[in-house]
Amino acid sequence: MHITPHTTIHEALSAHPELLEVLIAQSPAFEKLRNPLLRRTLTRLTTLEQAAGFGKVDPRRLVQVLNEAIGETPAPAGVEGTVSATVATEAPAWLAAPVAVELDARPILDRGGEPFSQIMAAVPQVPEGQQFVLRARFEPLPLYTVLGKRGFQPYARCLAPDDWEVHFYRRRSSATAATTSTGSQAPTPDIVPVPEIQPVASGTLQASSEDWKTADATLTIDVRELTPPEPMMRILEAVAELEPGQRLLVHHARYPVHLIPRLEALGCRHAARERGDGGVDLLIAR
Numbered sequence: 001m002h003i004t005p006h007t008t009i010h011e012a013l014s015a016h017p018e019l020l021e022v023l024i025a026q027s028p029a030f031e032k033l034r035n036p037l038l039r040r041t042l043t044r045l046t047t048l049e050q051a052a053g054f055g056k057v058d059p060r061r062l063v064q065v066l067n068e069a070i071g072e073t074p075a076p077a078g079v080e081g082t083v084s085a086t087v088a089t090e091a092p093a094w095l096a097a098p099v100a101v102e103l104d105a106r107p108i109l110d111r112g113g114e115p116f117s118q119i120m121a122a123v124p125q126v127p128e129g130q131q132f133v134l135r136a137r138f139e140p141l142p143l144y145t146v147l148g149k150r151g152f153q154p155y156a157r158c159l160a161p162d163d164w165e166v167h168f169y170r171r172r173s174s175a176t177a178a179t180t181s182t183g184s185q186a187p188t189p190d191i192v193p194v195p196e197i198q199p200v201a202s203g204t205l206q207a208s209s210e211d212w213k214t215a216d217a218t219l220t221i222d223v224r225e226l227t228p229p230e231p232m233m234r235i236l237e238a239v240a241e242l243e244p245g246q247r248l249l250v251h252h253a254r255y256p257v258h259l260i261p262r263l264e265a266l267g268c269r270h271a272a273r274e275r276g277d278g279g280v281d282l283l284i285a286r
Contacts, residue, residue, distance in 0.1 A: 001015050001016075001070075001072075002067065002072050003048065003063055003066045003067050003070070003072065004048075004063060005047065005048055005049035005052075005059050005060075005063055006047050006048075006049065007047065007048055007063075008043060008046060008047050008048070009023070009033070009039075009043035009046050009047075009048065009051055010039075010043040010046075012048065012066060013039065013043065016069075016070050018069070018070075019066055019069060019070065020033060020034075022065060022066060022069045023051075023066070026055060026057050026062055026065065027055030027056065027057050028055075029054055029055040029056070029229070030051070030055055032233050035237060047141075048062055048063055048066070049138065049139065050138060050139075050141065052138065053109075053137055053138025053139075053162075054228075054229045056137075056162075058161040058162070059138075059161055060161055061161075091155065092153070092155055092169070094131070094153070094169040095131075095155060095167060095169075097129060097130055097131050097169060098129075098130045098131065099130065099131045099132075099133050100125060100126045100127060100130040100131060100132060101122045101125050101126055101132045101133070102132075102133045102134075102135075103115070103118060103119060103122055103132070103133070103134050103135070104135045105118070105119070105134060105135060105136045105137075106135055106136065106137055106163070109136065109137045110137070115136075116254060116255065116257045117254055117255075119134065119143065123147065123150060123152075126152075126168070126170050127170065128151070128170050128171065128172045128173065129170065129172050130169075130170060131167050131168060131169050131170070132152070132167075132168040132170070133165065133166070133167050133168075134165075134166045134167075134168065135163065135164065135165055135166075136164045136166065137162045137163070137164070138162070138164060139156055139158070139164050139166070140164070140166060143166075143257065145261065146257055146260075147168050150170075151170055151171050151173065152168040152169065152170050152171070153168070153169045153171055154166055154167065154168055154169075155167045155169070216247065216249075217247045217248060217249035217283070218242060218243075218246035218247050218248065219238055219241065219242065219246070219247075219248050219249070220248075220249040220250075220251070221234060221235070221238050221248070221249075221250055221251070222250075222251040223235065223250060223251070223252055223253075224251055224252060224253040224279060229258075231252060231253075231256060231259075232256060232258060232259050232262070235248070235250055235256070235259060235282075235284075236259075236262060238250075239263070239266065239268060239284060239286070242284075242286040243286065244286050245285075245286065246285070246286055247283060247284065247285045247286075248283070248284040248285075249281065249282075249283055249284075250281065250282040250283075250284065251275075251279065251281060252279060252280045252281070252282055253279050253280075254279070254280060255272060255280050256280075256282065263284060267286075268284050268285060268286055269284075269285045270282060270283060270284045270285070271283045
């Protein structure tokens, strides 16, 4: 097989198990892949491009090294200026729309932080028919789903191996096309990043107040002091230990947006609630 940035870690290792050591040699962050439980969960949805972002390595170089290790001829280098393979390949007409908010998440990511809270704080400031422009170190694929549910359409360009420019256009809806008596559009309601119960495509976990007690969870973990991507890895490791019908209670510093697609792919139900200290409790059921 020829490995590309969109090949998942699971696909690469399934076809060539010997690539595990090659991957680990590229970044200390990949040392976690030695854990078989983690390999059965995280790697199924994580592309090499996303892994490169976590490991702070050049995605082109990572793909080249892996292809060379299995005797494959690497694809021509040079991705600067290319667009995302997951969104429109041609610049959409709305790219000329006004930019309401710009956020450079690169410094946050460079410090090992998670920019999700800043992103969600910017979302309510974007009127319909305008854009939110994000700069990041990697293509924020999970964010497409999160903002897509809020009426945003993405368009991404790779400016350099560790520099992505992503435009999110807020589509106009028929409900807001009507104007107020003064002729101005009705204000867009604020979006709450973490609702009391977080619905998911795989089924909502209807958690009562009793369900949030530690005693009702099979396993409880606290990842508040860990730095990304360790919280996600620790949670997925714990999820892999659960038997059907069991629950995991997670104390997290923030709502784990990148974790949600993984949970959905594993068929897990989950609910989230905000704590008084600004953190989040996440209840996960197999």
